[in-house]
Amino acid sequence: MGSSILLGIFWHFIGATSAACFYAPMKKVTNWSWETMWAVAGIFSWILLPWSISYWLLPDFWAYYGSFSSSILLPVFLFGAMWGIGNVGYGLTMRYLGMSMGIGVAIGITLIIGTLMTPILQGRFGELLASSGGQMTLIGVVVAVIGVAIVSYAGLLKEKVLGVTTEEFNLKKGLALAIMCGIFSAGMSFAMSAATPMHEAAASLGVDPLYVALPSYVVIMGGGAIINLSFCIIRLKTRPELSFKADMSVVKSLLFSNILFSAIGGIMWYLQFFFYAWGHANVPAEYGFMSWMLHMSFYVLCGGIVGLVLKEWNNTGTKPTRVLVIGCLIIVLAANIVGLGMAN
Template identity: 75%
Template sequence: MNDAISTGILWHLVGAASAACFYAPFKKVKNWSWETMWSVGGIVSWIILPWAISAALLPNFWAYYGSFNASTLLPVFLFGAMWGIGNINYGLTMRYLGMSMGIGIAIGITLIVGTLMTPILNGKFGVLIGTPGGQMTLLGVLVALIGVAIVTRAGQLKERQMGIRAEEFNLKKGLILAVMCGIFSAGMSFAMDAAKPMHEAAAALGVDPMYVALPSYVVIMGGGALINLGFCFVRLAKVPGISLKADLSVMKPLLITNVLLSALGGLMWYFQFFFYAWGHAKIPAQYDYMSWMLHMSFYVLCGGLVGLILKEWSNAGRRPVGVLSIGCIVIIIAANIVGLGMAK
């Protein structure tokens, strides 16, 4: 495995670690509805940061985006909106299936769809299964799925041991939402593929290769923001018992604290894709769709490790922790298999 691929895998790990930790500041927010908290964090992560960083990178912000026609920008935006739908379904999946089963099914599906549909749609799947490197990367995807399944099983054992149950457990509804979440969340992978002309244009303007994907986030995350913020604002306006006005009327010190915590959560959320762009830049072009597999499998890995660090497993017993450890090791092995396949 060459140094560039190893570095790319490392940056994907850093991004996934940020994704696994981003919700921690949100847990400290008090006396706010989830909708307000999510909206504040989302405005930071989906609007302010993509626009500010792109403005800093591009020599002429408006000229860059004006150089693309609708046929280029619309698919990027719509795939971003597709990801936004998956993002909302993710929370509902947790509500009806619980964390372990919900994450396992949703992440497993989005890992498969987001990783393999891109080469299939681009007519490269035959090359993938017909070359030694491609076959090894496919093996890595399979091993990653096994690792996700093992971590999911560890979570189920933990929930059973600790008596944790989904808020409103409903297997049928939860499974439907998990499948939808898995499919729609892969929109981010599709959006990155559709945004390649934007990456190339940024490179032509002299933007460092590590950063060429970042200007496309203005459009990708704009699509996600439309869905997420629209969902939150409708609920704030229509659902009894929650309102933006009530949330903003809390005491000033708490208001400032809540805004800062929500903004920090949004910053950490954005960092996952900031470092995703760095990792993506180091992956060989013929295997760039593997970025999604690395990101999602590392997300599960880091989620388990963060849970251990925060002592969320301290009362779960030795067996769940042992199963979790095996799952994490399998995911690490999967990443190495993919790396070796890309180096062939």
């Protein structure tokens, strides 16, 4: 396996680790509605960081974006908005299915769709089936989905042991939302593929290959920001129990700490895609679609590892933990299979 491919897998793992940990600082936010916390974190992750980093990278920020026609920018933006809808639906999926089943269904679907739809739409799926390297990467996708399913099953066992129940459990509604969430969350993968001309333009301007995808995040995350912020604003305006003004009226020390922890969470959220860009840059171009599979499967893997480190699996018995470890090992195996396929 080439050093570049190993580096790509490593950076995808680092990005997924950031994704798995981003909510930890946000748990320290108190006396704020979820909508206010999510909006403040989003301002950092979807707007401030993408814009400031792109402004720093590009020799002429406005000229760069002005050089693209609407036929290039609009699909990138709309796929970003599609991904934003998936983000909103993710929370509702957890409400109706619970964490384990919701994560398993939603991430399993987005992993498959986000990974395979790109080569299918590009008319390259047949080529993958015909080559040994392509066959191996596709086997890796299947193994990754199996690993995600096993980790989700471990979570289900954990919830049963701890007596965790989903008050609003609704299998029919939850599965429908999970499928919708899985499909729409794959918008990020589609957006990255649609933004290839933007990556190439950034490279032609002398931007380091590790960073060429970052300027496209201004457009991609702009689409996601509009959906997420609109959702939060509508909720804050229409729900009588919510009030942005009341959230901002807490004592100054608490206001400062809430903004700080929300900002840290938002920064960590952005960093998952910062390192996603690094990983993507080290994946062979013909296998660029595999970046999404690596990111999403590592997200589940890192979530399991973080749970073990934080002792969330203590007092659950040996079976849930054993199943979790098996699932995590299978995800690691999937990453190795994909890496060997890309190197073939």
